Structures are given as C-alpha cells and as structure tokens.
Amino acid sequence: PDNLQELHLIHAKCVWRATDDLCKALRQRNYLKKLSLVEAGLNDFSVANLTEVVRSQKSLVSLDISWNQLMPSQMAPLLEVLSKNRRLVNLNLSWNNIMEVRGDDAQIATDAYQQKILSLIGKTIKHNKSLQHLNLSGTGLSSAIIYELGSCLRRSRSVLCIHLSGNPGLTRDNLEYLNKRIKCRQNEDIERFTRITACVKSVLKEVGIS
Numbered sequence: 434p435d436n437l438q439e440l441h442l443i444h445a446k447c448v449w450r451a452t453d454d455l456c457k458a459l460r461q462r463n464y465l466k467k468l469s470l471v472e473a474g475l476n477d478f479s480v481a482n483l484t485e486v487v488r489s490q491k492s493l494v495s496l497d498i499s500w501n502q503l504m505p506s507q508m509a510p511l512l513e514v515l516s517k518n519r520r521l522v523n524l525n526l527s528w529n530n531i532m533e534v535r536g537d538d539a540q541i542a543t544d545a546y547q548q549k550i551l552s553l554i555g556k557t558i559k560h561n562k563s564l565q566h567l568n569l570s571g572t573g574l575s576s577a578i579i580y581e582l583g584s585c586l587r588r589s590r591s592v593l594c595i596h597l598s599g600n601p602g603l604t605r606d607n608l609e610y611l612n613k614r615i616k617c618r619q620n621e622d623i624e625r626f627t628r629i630t631a632c633v634k635s636v637l638k639e640v641g642i643s
Contacts, residue, residue, distance in 0.1 A: 435462075438492075441469040444500070449476045456482035460489070467495040475501040480511060488514045497525035499568065504530050505546075509553075516556035524557070525568040527596065532573035551578050558585040558592060568596040576602030583607075583614035 440459075447455075452470070456479040459465065468486075475483065475498060487496065508531050515524065531550060557564065579602045586592060592615065597603050 435464060437463060437465060439467040440465060441467070442471065442473045443469060444472045445474075446472060447474045449474045449479065452476070453479040453482065455479075456486065459483075459486045463490075464492045465490060466492050468493060469495075469497040470501070471497055472500040473498075475503060475507075477507060480507045484511045484514050487511065487518060491520065494520060494563070495523040496521055497523070498529065499525045499527040501529055505533050505573075509549075512550070512553040512557075516553040516560075518557070519561050520563055521561060522563050523566040524564065525566075526572060527568045527570035528572070528599070530573050531569070532575060532578075547575060547578060551581050554578075554582065555585040558582070559588045562591050564589070564591050565593045567592060567594070569600070570596045571599035574600040574602050576604060576607060579603055580607045580610065583611050586611060586614045589615075 442455075452474045453476070456475075459468070460482055470483070480503065483498070487493065508526070508529055512531070515521070531554075532547070554569070558567065574597065579597060579600060582595075586595070595611070595615070597608075597611075
C-alpha cells in the first residue's frame with residue numbers, strides 16, 4: 434500500500450517462499466522508508482528481489498538484513514548496489530557472510546575478492562553522504578580489510594558509528610587505528626559549532642534564561 438512507511442520482520446523465521454513473495458511485492462511502487470528483515474529466511478531469490486528494491490526505491494533510508502546467514506555469493510550483488518546508494522542513513526548487514534571464514538583467522542578468500550569487497554564497502558562509506566550508522570558485525574572481515582576501512586572513514590563526513598564486533602580480523606591495534614580515523618566533521622566545522630554554542634549560551638545568560 435502507498436501509505437506503508439515502515440516494515441519490520443524481526444526474528445520472524447519466515448519460510449523462504451513467504452519472504453520471497455514479500456520482496457517481490459516490495460518491488461512495486463511504494464514509499465517505504467524503513468525495512469527490517471532480521472532472521473527472515475532470505476535466500477537467493479529474495480535477495481535478488483531485495484537488491485532491486487534497494488536499487489529502485491528512492492525513499493528507503495534504513496535497511497536491516499542482519500542474522501540471515503547469507504553467503505558471500507548472495508551478498509556480493511547487494512553490496513554492488515549499496516556502493517552506489519546515496520540515500521541510506523542506517524545500514525545493518527551484520528551476521529551475514531560477506532567473507533567466508535574457517536576457524537578464528539583463516540580466510541578462504543582470494544586477494545582479488547578481498548579487494549573487491551574492500552572497494553564496494555569503501556565506496557559505500559566514502560560516497561554516501563547520508564550514511565550515519567553502519568553495522569558489519571560478524572561478517573567475516575579480515576584484518577587487512579578492517580585496517581583499510583580507516584582510509585575510507587577518513588574521507589567520510591557523515592558516518593557516526595560503525596560496528597565490527599565478531600569479525601575474525603578485529604584486533605586491538607586496528608580498532609584503535611579506526612577510532613583515530615573516523616571523522617564525521619572537519620575540525621573547522623567542530624570549532625565553528627563550538628564558537629556558535631558559546632555565543633548562544635552567552636546570549637541566554639544575558640537574558641536570564643540560563
């Protein structure tokens with residue numbers, strides 16, 4: 434329906450046919466702003482339809498597909514579309530396999546594939562000026578990719594929070610490095626905001642409000 438703005442299926446454990454039918458329906462014209470399909474039984478068909486929804490939906494600003502345990506082959510086309518999206522504010526891809534892992538640290542991904550994943554995630558971070566919240570927890574990211582995300586975060590002026598827990602490549606060193614690299618506003622903007630705030634406080638104090 435045209436008036437539907439939010440749809441949240443949280444741990445619904447839907448059968449794949451129901452989820453597929455839902456994703457097909459969402460491809461029709463609508464004004465959906467927030468979509469959550471958490472542990473909703475996404476598969477190849479529903480992900481393909483969801484990818485088209487993300488590609489064509491102009492009003493969507495929040496997407497959560499966490500806990501669907503999707504495989505890298507299923508995630509890659511969606512990541513391709515997300516890398517070109519400039520509207521999403523909140524994006525949660527956690528607990529899906531962007532990269533397949535075996536054990537704690539052993540990666541079974543080629544260097545070429547790692548570079549492709551880094552490029553797609555990097556474009557999402559750098560070029561989507563609306564993105565504020567990104568959850569990549571438990572997606573199998575390697576230490577090299579997590580470290581390289583730092584250069585992407587440095588070029589982002591909108592990302593306020595990025596979640597990376599549960600990844601085999603997360604170490605204390607690259608976590609500290611990322612904390613230094615995340616920079617949602619330039620220093621001069623922060624200084625200007627601080628000066629404006631001080632000025633407002635001074636005016637309020639003069640009129641007896643604070």
